[in-house]
Amino acid sequence: xxxxxxxxxxxxxxxxxxxxxxxxxxxxxxxxxxxxxxxxxxxxxxxxxxxxxxxxxxxxxxxxxxxxxxxxxxxxxxxxxxxxxxxxxxxxxxxxxxxxxxxxxxxxxxxxxxxxxxxxxxxxxxxxxxxxxxxxxxxxxxxxxxxxxxxxxxxxxxxxxxxxxxxxxxxxxxxxxxxxxxxxxxxxxxxxxxxxxxxxxxxxxxxxxxxxxxxxxxxxxxxxxxxxxxxxxxxxxxxxxxxxxxxxxxxxxxxxxxxxxxxxxxxxxxxxxxxxxxxxxxxxxxxxxxxxxxxxxxxxxxxxxxxxxxxxxxxxxxxxxxxxxxxxxxxxxxxxxxxxxxxxxxxxxxxxxxxxxxxxxxxxxxxxxxxxxxxxxxxxxxxxxxxxxxxxxxxxxxxxxxxxxxxxxxxxxxxxxxxxxxxxxxxxxxxxxxxxxxxxxxxxxxxxxxxxxxxxxxxx
Numbered sequence: 271x272x273x274x275x276x277x278x279x280x281x282x283x284x285x286x287x288x289x290x291x292x293x294x295x296x297x298x299x300x301x302x303x304x305x306x307x308x309x310x311x312x313x314x315x316x317x318x319x320x321x322x323x324x325x326x327x328x329x330x331x332x333x334x335x336x337x338x339x340x341x342x343x344x345x346x347x348x349x350x351x352x353x354x355x356x357x358x359x360x361x362x363x364x365x366x367x368x369x370x371x372x373x374x375x376x377x378x379x380x381x382x383x384x385x386x387x388x389x390x391x392x393x394x395x396x397x398x399x400x401x402x403x404x405x406x407x408x409x410x411x412x413x414x415x416x417x418x419x420x421x422x423x424x425x426x427x428x429x430x431x432x433x434x435x436x437x438x439x440x441x442x443x444x445x446x447x448x449x450x451x452x453x454x455x456x457x458x459x460x461x462x463x464x465x466x467x468x469x470x471x472x473x474x475x476x477x478x479x480x481x482x483x484x485x486x487x488x489x490x491x492x493x494x495x496x497x498x499x500x501x502x503x504x505x506x507x508x509x510x511x512x513x514x515x516x517x518x519x520x521x522x523x524x525x526x527x528x529x530x531x532x533x534x535x536x537x538x539x540x541x542x543x544x545x546x547x548x549x550x551x552x553x554x555x556x557x558x559x560x561x562x563x564x565x566x567x568x569x570x571x572x573x574x575x576x577x578x579x580x581x582x583x584x585x586x587x588x589x590x591x592x593x594x595x596x597x598x599x600x601x602x603x604x605x606x607x608x609x610x611x612x613x614x615x616x617x618x619x620x621x622x623x624x625x626x627x628x629x630x631x632x633x634x635x636x637x638x639x640x641x642x643x644x645x646x647x648x649x650x651x652x653x654x655x656x657x658x659x660x661x662x663x664x665x666x667x668x669x670x671x672x673x674x675x676x677x678x679x680x681x682x683x684x685x686x687x688x689x690x691x692x693x694x695x696x697x698x699x700x701x702x703x704x705x706x707x708x709x710x711x712x713x714x715x716x717x718x719x720x721x722x723x724x725x726x727x728x729x730x
Contacts, residue, residue, distance in 0.1 A: 460495020
């Protein structure tokens with residue numbers, strides 16, 4: 271533990287023109303990209319943070335990269351550190367319902383006012399950087415929504431005087447906005463085919479982008495999900511280049527959940543101690559808990575308090591991960607969004623209800639930059655009926671295209687076409703239909719679907 275916090279409280283070095291909350295949300299949304307000539311670069315975020323006198327230097331940073339499990343690992347790690355008595359911040363993405371959900375301080379989502387202030391500071395700093403570049407005859411930066419949100423979070427965390435912030439990487443690792451900070455330690459969770467248009471179309475290429483967070487002077491934790499034959503040599507090679515000896519947590523499942531809400535019990539062994547923890551989570555969370563335990567123990571440089579660990583994990587929410595948002599009729603959401611995470615989700619479904627015929631209807635959506643074919647192959651065979659929809663995301667795979675993939679998968683299995691119940695133009699249309707039918711559903715395939723369904727039932 272380094273405690274990089276500076277002695278004096280942080281404040282931005284210039285007067286911040288405060289945006290109303292609604293305007294801050296607009297700036298943070300996909301439509302809020304600030305165009306420039308230089309394109310989106312990691313240097314953009316570095317320069318904006320420099321303009322703000324580096325708010326991230328006022329606390330320690332832990333960074334979590336990966337394809338599968340990084341959100342849960344980030345949440346578990348933040349909860350564990352809070353249970354150890356530290357003022358802890360959490361940064362995750364995307365949100366399920368509202369933008370402020372991406373940022374937490376001491377276990378609480380930041381207020382709308384704090385969110386608006388953070389975005390305001392980031393926006394003004396970006397404006398100043400680009401004005402100076404333009405005056406110097408340099409190309410102006412394209413400032414993306416994720417750039418703004420990341421800088422906003424760091425400002426909020428510094429002003430809240432946190433001890434440590436756990437940051438979830440948004441995309442990849444090498445060029446991600448969170449990599450503009452200087453973490454004291456990093457973790458890499460599972461690797462799968464993700465953002466293939468940007469990161470590459472093989473596991474090795476994607477692993478290389480994510481492994482770039484491993485740098486000299488940082489400790490590194492490598493989770494269970496990086497041991498695939500294509501991935502492990504990449505991770506091991508990156509650690510060797512950086513002169514880092516990685517920590518690899520070892521765990522075994524002591525008890526698998528037998529029903530929804532049943533306990534998962536896991537033993538986790540590190541270099542310092544052995545821990546036995548119990549939590550009401552599906553089986554796939556075992557590796558994420560193990561990774562978070564290793565990450566936090568290494569950061570603290572001592573064994574964890576067993577009692578505090580148990581309490582922290584038991585109380586830690588994982589929104590959108592095997593989450594029941596309505597019980598009668600059942601509406602269960604999961605943010606699985608690639609073939610690997612979908613397979614883990616289906617494994618958990620099978621533990622609770624082995625018979626496909628007794629399971630709810632699947633409501634499926636996907637994004638265009640994901641492996642939709644793999645998602646369909648992982649999810650569709652596990653459910654007796656399927657409804658297809660598309661989310662409001664501009665990256666959404668059109669529902670008719672996804673429905674064609676579902677129909678092909680049903681035909682491949684020799685199932686009747688009637689198992690594809692309907693194709694809906696929007697999530698709202700789909701939920702209206704299942705409500706009229708009194709139908710139980712499981713919504714999966716993309717994080718944006720989980721968020722839209724969660725928002726609908728939170729409003730009821």
